[in-house]
Amino acid sequence: MKGKPLLSPADPGQARLIVIIAVLIFVPLGFSVVSQVSRNRAESPNDFLEKPDPKYEECVRETSYMRFHHWELLRGIREEVVRYGKRSDVGLTKCSECHTSRERFCDKCHNAASLTPDCFDCHYFPK
Amino acid sequence: MDRRDFIKTAGGAFLLASSGAYAFRVLTAPSAGWMDVDFTPSGRKWGMVIDMNKCREDCTACLQACREENNVAFVNDDRYDIHWIRKARLQYKEESENPGKSVILLCNHCDNPPCAQVCPVQATYKRHDGIVIVDHHRCIGCRYCMIACPYNARYFNMKESEEWPNKDFPKRSHGVAEACNLCAHRLDAGKMPACVEACARQGCGALYVGDLNDHSSEVSRLIAKSAVKRIRPDLGTEPKVYYIGL
Numbered sequence: 362m363k364g365k366p367l368l369s370p371a372d373p374g375q376a377r378l379i380v381i382i383a384v385l386i387f388v389p390l391g392f393s394v395v396s397q398v399s400r401n402r403a404e405s406p407n408d409f410l411e412k413p414d415p416k417y418e419e420c421v422r423e424t425s426y427m428r429f430h431h432w433e434l435l436r437g438i439r440e441e442v443v444r445y446g447k448r449s450d451v452g453l454t455k456c457s458e459c460h461t462s463r464e465r466f467c468d469k470c471h472n473a474a475s476l477t478p479d480c481f482d483c484h485y486f487p488k
Numbered sequence: 489m490d491r492r493d494f495i496k497t498a499g500g501a502f503l504l505a506s507s508g509a510y511a512f513r514v515l516t517a518p519s520a521g522w523m524d525v526d527f528t529p530s531g532r533k534w535g536m537v538i539d540m541n542k543c544r545e546d547c548t549a550c551l552q553a554c555r556e557e558n559n560v561a562f563v564n565d566d567r568y569d570i571h572w573i574r575k576a577r578l579q580y581k582e583e584s585e586n587p588g589k590s591v592i593l594l595c596n597h598c599d600n601p602p603c604a605q606v607c608p609v610q611a612t613y614k615r616h617d618g619i620v621i622v623d624h625h626r627c628i629g630c631r632y633c634m635i636a637c638p639y640n641a642r643y644f645n646m647k648e649s650e651e652w653p654n655k656d657f658p659k660r661s662h663g664v665a666e667a668c669n670l671c672a673h674r675l676d677a678g679k680m681p682a683c684v685e686a687c688a689r690q691g692c693g694a695l696y697v698g699d700l701n702d703h704s705s706e707v708s709r710l711i712a713k714s715a716v717k718r719i720r721p722d723l724g725t726e727p728k729v730y731y732i733g734l
Binding site for chain 1: 489493494497498501502504505506509530613615616617621623624625648652655656658659660661672673676677
């Protein structure tokens with residue numbers, strides 16, 4: 362059958378289309394692969410942080426959420442508890458049930474990020 | 489398609505795709521914990537009744553219980569001591585033979601709190617259930633509230649408490665003002681304040697805390713049936729601590 366092939370790179374309009382489709386498919390794919398790999402690396406066991414007792418499987422929220430958002434969680438709970446009286450099952454004192462040491466867990470990261478939260482002047486957390 | 493066109497389209501498509509991927513990640517990221525506040529005020533108004541006829545002059549059980557519950561700084565030194573609840577002896581204006589009455593004083597949890605009005609950072613405020621409370625996270629230690637309070641119920645943390653009897657409740661570090669919070673953490677958990685429990689344990693039962701909006705509550709009935717007085721209601725602060733037999 363004579364006539365144009367369905368997609369011919371010789372045609373400038375179609376070449377443009379092919380490029381756009383290819384980029385739309387492969388760039389997000391590459392993005393998700395890279396982020397997946399980096400996430401797996403971060404979740405692989407390390408001895409930088411003290412692990413909680415293995416009988417606890419999850420943090421109070423998803424571990425990946427806690428890693429990057431625990432300060433937002435704490436601030437949110439604090440607002441709800443102190444200003445609205447909405448008591449929560451999560452709280453700064455409850456962290457120490459699983460993460461038994463401040464020096465070997467919280468402060469490891471905070472020192473690396475040169476953060477000095479003053480929370481423990483008032484809130485109880487074993488050293 | 490020449491090289492220039494190819495680079496332009498490829499670049500444009502790349503930008504489109506990567507911003508799409510970025511937007512996807514942002515939109516599907518877990519939201520912060522405070523986004524879903526489904527808050528309905530309880531409609532309660534906590535108030536206190538103190539029956540001075542039942543209070544024993546030599547008893548300080550409520551003071552001790554308060555210090556232990558709330559980790560209040562107390563080192564027996566007038567410069568540093570903090571009293572969320574205290575006992576004072578009234579003095580007569582004219583010379584008198586008999587000593588004055590000993591009364592229990594604490595934050596009056598005013599309906600119209602002067603301390604909250606002057607607070608420059610809204611650290612002190614009236615909660616929806618009428619408790620006047622300090623948000624120690626916001627307090628900058630300016631001490632306006634101490635000047636504004638006509639009842640001298642506010643104290644400044646010059647020295648933080650050395651003991652930590654109640655680990656579930658935070659203590660306060662140097663540099664924040666504080667006052668009685670009517671044991672808001674206990675009321676929220678459905679328990680009575682520490683002073684009320686201690687007083688009942690002593691067998692006096694001179695302190696009552698309850699809901700003033702609920703007309704069948706113990707405090708409302710006591711206020712309705714006995715001659716109650718408040719301290720300096722003429723100031724317009726509408727205190728919510730009522731005294732019987734003052």
